[in-house]
Amino acid sequence: MEKSLSWREFIITRLIQSSGYSAILFVALIFFFLLREGLPTLGEVDASSLFNFRWYPIESYFGILPLLSGSLIVTLGAALIAVPFGIGTAIYISEIAPRWMREILKPLVELLGGLPSVVLGFLGILVLSPFLRVFLDLPTGLTALTGSLLLGGIAVPTVVSVAEDALDSVPRAYREGAWALGATKWQTIWRVTLPAAKSGVLTAVMLGVGRAIGETMTVMMVTGNAPVLATGLGSLFSPVRTMTATIAAEMGEVANGSTHYHVLFFIGMVLFIISLVVNVIASSVVFRAKKRAERILS
Amino acid sequence: MMTKFLSRNRHTVQRIGFTAITMMVILTIIPIIATIVFILIKGGSAISWEFLSGFPHDGMRAGGILPAIIGTLYLTLGTAVFSVPLGIAAAIYLSEYAKDNQVTRIIRLAIINLAGIPSVVYGLFGLGLFVLFLNFGTSILAASLTLSIMTLPVIISTSEEALRAVPQSFRTVSISLGATRWQTISRIIIKEALPGILTGVILGLERAAGETAPILFTGAAFFLPRLPQSPFDATMALPYHLFVISTQVPEMPIQIQYGTALVLLVFVLSMNVIATVIRSRARARRQW
Numbered sequence: 156m157e158k159s160l161s162w163r164e165f166i167i168t169r170l171i172q173s174s175g176y177s178a179i180l181f182v183a184l185i186f187f188f189l190l191r192e193g194l195p196t197l198g199e200v201d202a203s204s205l206f207n208f209r210w211y212p213i214e215s216y217f218g219i220l221p222l223l224s225g226s227l228i229v230t231l232g233a234a235l236i237a238v239p240f241g242i243g244t245a246i247y248i249s250e251i252a253p254r255w256m257r258e259i260l261k262p263l264v265e266l267l268g269g270l271p272s273v274v275l276g277f278l279g280i281l282v283l284s285p286f287l288r289v290f291l292d293l294p295t296g297l298t299a300l301t302g303s304l305l306l307g308g309i310a311v312p313t314v315v316s317v318a319e320d321a322l323d324s325v326p327r328a329y330r331e332g333a334w335a336l337g338a339t340k341w342q343t344i345w346r347v348t349l350p351a352a353k354s355g356v357l358t359a360v361m362l363g364v365g366r367a368i369g370e371t372m373t374v375m376m377v378t379g380n381a382p383v384l385a386t387g388l389g390s391l392f393s394p395v396r397t398m399t400a401t402i403a404a405e406m407g408e409v410a411n412g413s414t415h416y417h418v419l420f421f422i423g424m425v426l427f428i429i430s431l432v433v434n435v436i437a438s439s440v441v442f443r444a445k446k447r448a449e450r451i452l453s
Numbered sequence: 454m455m456t457k458f459l460s461r462n463r464h465t466v467q468r469i470g471f472t473a474i475t476m477m478v479i480l481t482i483i484p485i486i487a488t489i490v491f492i493l494i495k496g497g498s499a500i501s502w503e504f505l506s507g508f509p510h511d512g513m514r515a516g517g518i519l520p521a522i523i524g525t526l527y528l529t530l531g532t533a534v535f536s537v538p539l540g541i542a543a544a545i546y547l548s549e550y551a552k553d554n555q556v557t558r559i560i561r562l563a564i565i566n567l568a569g570i571p572s573v574v575y576g577l578f579g580l581g582l583f584v585l586f587l588n589f590g591t592s593i594l595a596a597s598l599t600l601s602i603m604t605l606p607v608i609i610s611t612s613e614e615a616l617r618a619v620p621q622s623f624r625t626v627s628i629s630l631g632a633t634r635w636q637t638i639s640r641i642i643i644k645e646a647l648p649g650i651l652t653g654v655i656l657g658l659e660r661a662a663g664e665t666a667p668i669l670f671t672g673a674a675f676f677l678p679r680l681p682q683s684p685f686d687a688t689m690a691l692p693y694h695l696f697v698i699s700t701q702v703p704e705m706p707i708q709i710q711y712g713t714a715l716v717l718l719v720f721v722l723s724m725n726v727i728a729t730v731i732r733s734r735a736r737a738r739r740q741w
Contacts, residue, residue: 164634176560178605179560185574240480243481244478251474260478271663273663276696277696277699281710339464435566
């Protein structure tokens, strides 16, 4: 009896341990399979035509620059919306709103995070893009701007929840000290609380941007999918095509193992590496800030 | 000079600042409510028993969306089968067993990274590993496995938080009464953390139910005349169906599009609401 119990304990402990380790395994597996299918690209397409301005796979033009610039411009636009609105909402929830308001706002913002991206894309096609076409007098409403507006909305919940956590973890004594010195609530927020939560807010921004770069369905549905090199902010008003949308739109039609197939995996690899870099930096910012806080407290 | 001006008028500045922030919040909240209300109103008239229980016909331009509803149910359940036990076990490891060392830090970094990987990259991975390498084909199994790995970080991090919130004294008392570590976890800790874990599981599955990109190349079918018969069949799914009928089918009646969006929204948001209710009720009832 004793023995079987300890055996069971042993096996269960090992099972739980390997489940914990599985996260590492999955990241490694994802990277491995992206490399496996994506790296042959470098043998099949030479670098000069890969980093070129023409994406026209039917005639074997695999220049990914238009896709990179498309992702960048849509994400930049999304960040311009999500950062001020996300941080503003976080400040309101954590510093200004009365308790009952907080209890309503938090689940509402979470609700936005739960909306399927395909539903937002659907509304983008039917409501937002016709509106923008008429309002801005554009030839088409399916533009980078349409994508940016919706992506901004998708990134807001991420920014809000991380930034709000950061603001919330600023010790109350900081605020009380500022108030006691005669600062207004606004001065306290602007000069004490926000600077104290700086690293967490930065993390929020990075995670929001990461969320926007990786978003697929919405941008595929509303940005018009024209693989044209974005040259400046003016490109916000014309159709673009992002890396994610390219993969989603074209993967279904390519033959497994063809050059086109490998290039799409290569783009996936680029996306994976971008998200890896963003997340590693974002989490190291948090770790460093925590360490500094611990040093101060000890 | 400037600071003097500001400090004399600091209450005006505060009023302007608060107004600006309140405006931002309103501009953030109104579109959320408007989106939901708009789809409820527009889609409401499309909902009928036939729409919910019928098969699509006339090139999906008429009939119901039953196969897509059932497909999304299958995919959500399939995802739960893999991700719930694995996610909870991993959370237990991180909260109860893991030491604060380099390996644990790498595990946490891996989880953060899993959470950040774009959904379409999960789709590529699922295609490479499950569909082609393991030869599952475009199937419910391959799609569920892909979605499972995508939902893992949500389930792990929320469950871990719930487990950690159980006071240390519960563990100390249980161990001192002669229980083993696993007995303590399985009979005391999990029970106390259950509402939090449940919230995490539902939020994770909500994400799986609403996602399109990961199932595009791993399990979604454009149209199927019958329901899937086994885990190795491809399936229709609500999000993919909405994508198809709003972009790929010309002259699609707008009614059906809004109806499909409504069903998907209700499916996903009801999970969200259930999770929120469980969480707030557990918080209200908590004794410790």
